[in-house]
Amino acid sequence: MFILFMVNKERISTTIRNAPFPSWLLSKEQASIAAPESTAASSNGNLSLPAFSVQNTSETLMAEAAPLSVIEPSASAIEESVPIAIQNLPEIAAPEVTALVITSPQTLYFIQIDQDGTILRSRITRTGPSSNSPLLNALQTLINGPSSDEQRQGLISLIPERTRILSVNIRGETAYIDMSEEFQYNSYGREGYAAQLHQIVWTATEFSSVKSVQLLIEGRRVDWLGEGIWIGSPLNRTSL
Numbered sequence: 109m110f111i112l113f114m115v116n117k118e119r120i121s122t123t124i125r126n127a128p129f130p131s132w133l134l135s136k137e138q139a140s141i142a143a144p145e146s147t148a149a150s151s152n153g154n155l156s157l158p159a160f161s162v163q164n165t166s167e168t169l170m171a172e173a174a175p176l177s178v179i180e181p182s183a184s185a186i187e188e189s190v191p192i193a194i195q196n197l198p199e200i201a202a203p204e205v206t207a208l209v210i211t212s213p214q215t216l217y218f219i220q221i222d223q224d225g226t227i228l229r230s231r232i233t234r235t236g237p238s239s240n241s242p243l244l245n246a247l248q249t250l251i252n253g254p255s256s257d258e259q260r261q262g263l264i265s266l267i268p269e270r271t272r273i274l275s276v277n278i279r280g281e282t283a284y285i286d287m288s289e290e291f292q293y294n295s296y297g298r299e300g301y302a303a304q305l306h307q308i309v310w311t312a313t314e315f316s317s318v319k320s321v322q323l324l325i326e327g328r329r330v331d332w333l334g335e336g337i338w339i340g341s342p343l344n345r346t347s348l
Contacts, residue, residue: 212238214246215314217307218254218263227303229310230263243283243315244276245279267305268294274327281319282342283312286327294334301334302348309343320344 213233220230232254239245253269254263272288285308294300303317309321322327331340 110238120210126316164342210238211235211288212242214242214249215311216246216250218250218258219266220262220264227266227299229303229306231310232258232263241276243278243312243318244273246311246314247273247276248286249310250307265307266294266296266300267291267307269306278317281317282322283318284317284322285312285321285323285326289326291323292325292330292333298337299335303344305339306335307339309348310345313345 189296193246193304212235214234215231215235218230220228222228234249236245236249249275250265251267253265253267268290270288271290274288275284276286277284291304294304296303305323308311309325312318321344322342324330324338329340331338333339
């Protein structure tokens with residue numbers, strides 16, 4: 109038979125190519141290509157496992173790979189989430205910061221004129237800012253004159269206006285106080301000169317370290333002030 113097959117090989121091949129396939133065979137082949145068999149025999153021939161559809165598998169993979177969708181909040185949800193406005197809350201004022209000022213008492217001497225015209229020396233005490241030169245600070249306060257309250261009490265100053273303190277130095281127990289040229293001219297005469305000296309000397313000697321005052325005019329020592337008032341040497345409370 110083999111020899112007959114080899115002899116008729118070409119005729120058998122032609123016949124097979126030209127012969128139509130049965131419809132049941134064609135449908136079976138298409139079905140086998142479209143999907144795998146629904147069952148597969150196990151190794152022992154008793155159990156079968158369900159087959160998975162290729163189309164269903166693709167849809168499952170696509171569903172698993174799909175990205176998560178971002179849900180945009182609605183306008184009403186945004187409005188509800190806005191915090192309560194604070195412009196209606198009461199404002200809390202910031203506390204005021206006050207600089208610490210160290211003060212010290214100052215004893216000054218002004219003049220009060222009695223009803224009969226007698227010139228009296230009047231002692232007052234103030235509280236002023238502390239400084240490294242308390243004597244200079246006190247004398248400058250004295251030069252500035254009495255306050256408005258002190259003026260209502262009848263206190264005045266007979267130190268000539270526009271008088272300036274040029275310098276203050278303490279040597280031993282003597283304070284050397286240098287005055288400007290204006291200190292030499294007092295419109296109240298001799299009593300006015302005496303009164304302005306009392307104001308300076310008594311205010312300076314309120315400090316325990318000062319026992320006497322040497323007055324200078326524009327940096328130089330002069331013997332007389334005005335109408336024969338001696339200032340050529342240190343003055344104290346007993347010498348006036």
